[in-house]
Amino acid sequence: MDTKHIKISDYNYSLPDERIAKFPIAQRDHSKLLVYKHGVVSDDVFYHLPDYLPKGALMIFNNTKVIQARMHFRKETGALIEVFLMEPAAPTDYELMFQTTGHCSWLCMVGNLKKWKDGSLKRDFEIKGHSLTLSATMRRGEAGADGKAAPLAVGGGTNYWIDFDWDNENISFAEILEAVGELPIPPYLNRETQESDKTTYQTVYSKIKGSVAAPTAGLHFTDAVLADLDAHGIDREEVTLHVGAGTFKPVKSLEIEGHQMHTEYIVVHRRSLEKLLHHDCQVIAVGTTSVRTIESLYYMGVHLLKHPEANEEDLHVKQWDPYDDGRDGGLVDDITPMQAIQAIVDYLDKNGLEALHSSTQIIIAPGYTYKIVKMLVTNFHQPQSTLLLLVSAFLHGDWHQVYDYALSHDFRFLSYGDSSLLIP
Numbered sequence: 001m002d003t004k005h006i007k008i009s010d011y012n013y014s015l016p017d018e019r020i021a022k023f024p025i026a027q028r029d030h031s032k033l034l035v036y037k038h039g040v041v042s043d044d045v046f047y048h049l050p051d052y053l054p055k056g057a058l059m060i061f062n063n064t065k066v067i068q069a070r071m072h073f074r075k076e077t078g079a080l081i082e083v084f085l086m087e088p089a090a091p092t093d094y095e096l097m098f099q100t101t102g103h104c105s106w107l108c109m110v111g112n113l114k115k116w117k118d119g120s121l122k123r124d125f126e127i128k129g130h131s132l133t134l135s136a137t138m139r140r141g142e143a144g145a146d147g148k149a150a151p152l153a154v155g156g157g158t159n160y161w162i163d164f165d166w167d168n169e170n171i172s173f174a175e176i177l178e179a180v181g182e183l184p185i186p187p188y189l190n191r192e193t194q195e196s197d198k199t200t201y202q203t204v205y206s207k208i209k210g211s212v213a214a215p216t217a218g219l220h221f222t223d224a225v226l227a228d229l230d231a232h233g234i235d236r237e238e239v240t241l242h243v244g245a246g247t248f249k250p251v252k253s254l255e256i257e258g259h260q261m262h263t264e265y266i267v268v269h270r271r272s273l274e275k276l277l278h279h280d281c282q283v284i285a286v287g288t289t290s291v292r293t294i295e296s297l298y299y300m301g302v303h304l305l306k307h308p309e310a311n312e313e314d315l316h317v318k319q320w321d322p323y324d325d326g327r328d329g330g331l332v333d334d335i336t337p338m339q340a341i342q343a344i345v346d347y348l349d350k351n352g353l354e355a356l357h358s359s360t361q362i363i364i365a366p367g368y369t370y371k372i373v374k375m376l377v378t379n380f381h382q383p384q385s386t387l388l389l390l391v392s393a394f395l396h397g398d399w400h401q402v403y404d405y406a407l408s409h410d411f412r413f414l415s416y417g418d419s420s421l422l423i424p
Contacts, residue, residue, distance in 0.1 A: 001366055001367035002367070003256070003323050003365050003366065003367035003368065004255065004256065004257035004320070004323065005255050005257060006255060006256045006365055006366060006367075006389070007254060007255055008251040008253070008254065008255070008256055008259075008384045009254070009384070011383065011384055011385075011388050011389060011392065011399075012383045012384050013383050013400075013403055013407075014383075014407075015382070015383055015407075015413060019407065019411075019412065019413045020188060020189070020412075020413050020414050020417070021412035021413065021414060021415070021416035021417040021418075022189055022190075022191060022416065023196075023200075023416055024200045024219065024416040025412075027222075028046075028200075028204075028219060028220050028221065028222050029045075029046045029047040029220055029221065029222040029224065029225050030045055030046065030047065031045070031046045031220050031412070031417075031418045031419055032044075032045060032046070032409075032410075032411055032412070032418040032419070033045055033046045033048065033049060033418070033419050033420065033421060034402065034405060034406055034409075034411060034418070034419070034420040034421070035052060035420070035421050035423075036395065036398075036401070036402050036420060036421070036422045036423060037052075037421075037423045038423065038424070039398065039401075041401060041402060041405045043405075043409055043411075046220045046225070046418075046419050047222075047224070047225055047228070049225065049229075049377070049419075049421060050225070050228045050229050050231070050232040050234060051232075052421055052423075053229070053232065053234055053284060053375070055232060055233040055234070056233055056234075056235070057234055057235065057279070057282075057283075057284055057375075058234075058235045058236075058237060058275055058276070058278075058279040058282070058283045058284065059229065059234050059235065059236050059237070059283065059284045059285075059286060060237055060238070060239060060272075060283050060284070060285050060286060060290045060293075060294060061203075061205055061218060061221075061236065061237070061238045061239075061286045061287075061290065062203075062215040062218065062238070062239060062240065062241050062243075062286065062287055062289045062290045062293065063203075063205055063206060063207045063208055063238040063239070063240055064206065064207075064208055064209075064210055064211040064215060064240050064241060064242050064243060064289070065202060065206035065207060065208055065209045065210070065211065066183060066184070066201060066202055066206070066211045066212065066213065066214050066243075067085065067177055067181065067209050067210060067211065067212065068177045068178065068181025068182055068183050068184075069084055069085040069086075069177075069181060069182075069183075069184050069212045070082060070083075070084050070085075070181060070182040070183070070184045070193075071083045071084075071085070071123075071136075071177075071180055071181055071182070072182070073121035073122070073123050073136060074123075075115065075116070075121065077115070079112060079115035079116075080112060081110065081111065081112050081113075081115060081116050081121055082110065082111030082112060083108050083109075083110055083111075083121070083136055083162060084108055084109040084110070084111065084184065084212070084245070085106045085108055085177075085181075085212065086106065086107045086108055086109055086159050086212065086244065086245060087106070087107050087159075087242075087244070087265070088104070088105075088106055088107075089105040089106055089107050089154075089161055090104065090105040091104070094208070094209065094210040094242065094265070095208075097173060098172060098173055098174035098177075098209055099172055099173075099174070100172065100173050101168075101169045101170065101171060101172055101173075102165065102166065102168075102169050103163070103164065103165050103166075104163075104164050104173050105161060105162065105163045105164065106161075106162055106164065107154050107159040107160070107161060107162075108159060108160055108161075108162045109158055109159060109160075109245070110138070110151075110160050110162075113151065113160075116138065116151075117148065118140075118148065120135045120136060120137040121135065121136040121137075122134070122135045122136075123135075123180060125179055125180055126179075127168075127171055127175055127176070127179050128171075128175075130168055130170075130171065132166050132167060132168050132171060132176075133166065133167055134164065134165070134166045134176060134180065135164070135165045135166070136162050136163070136164055137162065137163045137164075137165070138151050138152075138160055138161070138162055138163075139151075139152050139160075139161040139162075139163065140152060164176075174209065183197050183198055183201060184212050184213070184245075185197050185201055185415075186213065186248060186414065186415050187248060188248070188382070188414060189415070189416075200219070200416070201214050201219070201415075202214060203215065203218035203219055203221060204221055204222060204223060204226075205218065205221065205226070205238070206218075207238075208240045208242075208267070210240070210242035210265070211242045211243040211244075212243065212244060212245050213243040213244070213245065213247050213248065213415075214243070214415065215241075215243060215286075215287045215289045215290070216287065216379050216414075216415040216416075217286050217287030217288070217290075217377050217378045217379055217419065218286050218287055219415075219416070220419045221286075234284075235275065235279065237271075237272045237275045237276075238272065239266065239267070239268045239269075239272055239290060239293045239294070240266060240267040240268070240293075241264050241265070241266045241289045241290070241292060241293045241360075242264060242265045242266075243264065243289055244262045244263070244264050245262075246261070246262025246263075246264075247262070247289075247387070249262065249386075250382075250384065250385070251384055251385065251386060256363070256365060256386075256389065259363075259386070260319070261319045261361040261362070261363045261386065262361065263316075263359050263360070263361050264289075264292065264359060264360055264361075265357075265358075265359045266293045266296065266356075266357075266358055266359060266360060267355050267356070267357050268293065268297065268344075268355060268356045269354060269355045269356075270345060270348050270353075270354050270355065273297075273341055273344055273345050273348075273356075274345065276294075276297075276337075276341050276372070277338060277341055277342060277345070280338065281336075281337035281338050281341055281371075281372050282372065282374045283372055283373055283374065283375075284373075284374065284375040284376070284377065285373045285375070285376050285377070286377045287377065287378055287379075288376075288378055288381075288387050288390050288391075290373075291364065291373050291376060291390060291394075292360055292362055292364065292390075293360070294372050294373055295322075295362060295364065295370065295371055295372060295373060296317040296358075296360035296362050297340070297341060297344060297356075297372070298337055298340045298341075298371040298372060299317045299321050299322060299340075299362070300315040300317060300340075300344060300356070300358060301335075301337075301339070301340025301341055301342070301343040301344050302335050302340050302343075303315055304340075304343040304344060304346075304347050305335060305339065305340065305343045310347075312356065312357055312358050313358075315356075315358045316358060316359045316360065316361070317358075317359075317360040317361060317362045318361055319361045319362065319363050320363070321362070322362065322364075322368055322369075323367065323368070337371045337372050340371075344356055363386060363389070364386075364389065364390040364393050364394075365386070365389035365390070365392070365393055366389065366392050366393045366397060367393070368393045370393070370394060373394070374423075375421065375422065375423050376391075376394055376421075376422045377419060377420070377421055377422075378391065378419070378420055378422065379413075379414065379415065379417055379418070379419055379420070380403065380406055380411060380412075380413040380414065380417055380418065380420065381414070382414065391422070394422060394424060395422060395424055396424060402420065402422070406418070406420070
């Protein structure tokens, strides 16, 4: 299959608005579970998930935590400006970013940009009894013929470099976001964020701050289900992929070759790589973000085998790497997942590192050969989305059966909707 020339219109289906879950059900693990096993579809409830998994299997979760990335400032003119944090610019490390005091910089999307001609935006508030002023300043280019400097779009995209300053060196940026930020729920919910979303739009195992969208397949898990997985002999491990707003970016080109995938940042610890090796590099992935992380590891390992002197930046997986006969012009199918993952472990040992920090733009679509993921827990995705392409590739094209069944059996769709276990 020529993946680049896939027509996105072939991955469309009718999704009535009433089938989109606007809110989660009261008990996370009581959501419905569609089970697709070797072409046969049935349904159950989510808390029975462990009954379907093989004893001794390795299950991978994405432990990212959604940040309150949306901030609003009101200009003296009354205009409301929205600043949406996309990725850290200075410092670039997520953990360091949230610990910063006094000043930091982010790449941001800006709502109502035309009303922010110049100057800084300011917002006054209180934290721990201290009055603070937070200012946001957009970096601008040289002045044009009209004497006004235009905002700098970073990388030619829609992200702008924003410098944040606040007048209290004892308050961290993490505390500022807690005080003035708003949790960015998905745009297709068509509603305002509510206080309950701060809890329901996080997984119970979320730990590492950085996402602007939840890894929603994980929203169904409860402490009780996790304990039941342990009781069933399922080995659990975590990786981190910070989900970007690009996960909601629709495919607007007729063929997917014209769609640019967003970059997402990943952290995988040495112990997780050792677990992969211990389980013969075969895993059950919770969510498409875990899939993108795990499958990207293969191509990072391949690159290390071909370029032993590569650094972490060199390991970035570009969108079409899996389809271009190997990223170095030669076929990679002769390199096993075990060899690729071992190469990453060796790289970490060589450099005295406990974790791999890298990034991926991988697009997984029909024509892709899965290397490591053997089973997938995931929600039901938007029509004509890259996530639906990922599911189709996993099911060797049999996504219609799953979605037809879900639509005809009252399953709830998208982020707060029901779940599925897919076993090709």
